[in-house]
Amino acid sequence: MNPHGGRYVSHWSRFSARDYRQGLPIPYNIPFHVSLPCRYVFQPFTTAKPMILEAIVTTQNSQGQTHIAPMGIHDIGAELLLVLPFRPSKTLDNLTSTRCAVINYCDDVRIFAGCLTGRRNWPLQPAEKIPGRYLSQALSHVEVELLRTEDDETRPRLYCKTVHTVNHGPFRGFNRAQFSVLEAAILVSRLSMLSQDKIDAEIDYLRIGLEKTAGDREREAWEWLMQAIDRFRRQQSQKR
Numbered sequence: 001m002n003p004h005g006g007r008y009v010s011h012w013s014r015f016s017a018r019d020y021r022q023g024l025p026i027p028y029n030i031p032f033h034v035s036l037p038c039r040y041v042f043q044p045f046t047t048a049k050p051m052i053l054e055a056i057v058t059t060q061n062s063q064g065q066t067h068i069a070p071m072g073i074h075d076i077g078a079e080l081l082l083v084l085p086f087r088p089s090k091t092l093d094n095l096t097s098t099r100c101a102v103i104n105y106c107d108d109v110r111i112f113a114g115c116l117t118g119r120r121n122w123p124l125q126p127a128e129k130i131p132g133r134y135l136s137q138a139l140s141h142v143e144v145e146l147l148r149t150e151d152d153e154t155r156p157r158l159y160c161k162t163v164h165t166v167n168h169g170p171f172r173g174f175n176r177a178q179f180s181v182l183e184a185a186i187l188v189s190r191l192s193m194l195s196q197d198k199i200d201a202e203i204d205y206l207r208i209g210l211e212k213t214a215g216d217r218e219r220e221a222w223e224w225l226m227q228a229i230d231r232f233r234r235q236q237s238q239k240r
């Protein structure tokens with residue numbers, strides 16, 4: 001069984017394309033003509049939504065410069081990952097032009113907060129199977145190739161297949177302050193869309209877990225995000 005309650009099977013022939021499409025919830029229908037990788041095909045038994053993992057995506061432009069961005073990665077089974085960048089996006093441009101990327105799983109939340117606050121200069125290492133780089137702080141990383149793009153004027157859907165996975169360090173358990181920083185980073189990425197009251201209420205709640213459980217890295221990341229919120233509000237009040 002896979003984490004979504006489906007079963008891996010070793011050949012296509014038992015399912016029609018229609019069965020396959022109908023078994024996945026609508027937003028996650030994999031286009032029939034995506035050529036699925038290797039020997040596994042996901043046979044869905046459930047319409048449960050795939051899990052979304054908050055990761056750092058590293059891509060390269062045609063000059064080989066690496067771009068780092070947090071993204072929610074949809075794990076849709078069968079070694080397929082779905083990346084959904086909002087336009088405009090450097091990640092989108094790089095991934096569609098080079099057709100490969102690295103998905104970094106990382107518990108140093110300073111990288112999430114840093115990318116949202118202009119701190120994108122994190123140490124990198126060369127990827128092993130694709131032209132690209134992974135984060136030195138990653139606990140694990142997955143090297144992916146782009147299979148197919150479903151275009152959309154707001155949020156294209158990039159279907160990627162896993163070509164290589166590497167573990168670098170152990171998962172050390174859940175931490176509430178890391179959750180608080182991730183959620184606050186998402187708020188910072190939506191400052192212009194949310195009301196001040198909503199942001200204040202969410203930050204007040206997130207601060208509880210932060211203050212009880214943070215280490216140095218989480219406190220530093222939180223500080224960067226609070227500065228970004230203050231800066232945004234000052235700019236808004238100057239415009240009025």
Ligand SMILES: Cc1cc2nc3c(=O)[nH]c(=O)nc-3n(C[C@H](O)[C@H](O)[C@H](O)COP(=O)(O)O)c2cc1C
Nearest residue numbers: 054069070071072084085086089090091185186189
């Ligand atoms: C935890 C987290 C998850 C995010 N997920 C997405 C996502 O799925 N798609 C997206 O476009 N932006 C997402 N963002 C915001 C982007 O990281 C940010 O807007 C970034 O600059 C994307 O644009 P870029 O590709 O040009 O760097 C996320 C931010 C955070 C903190």
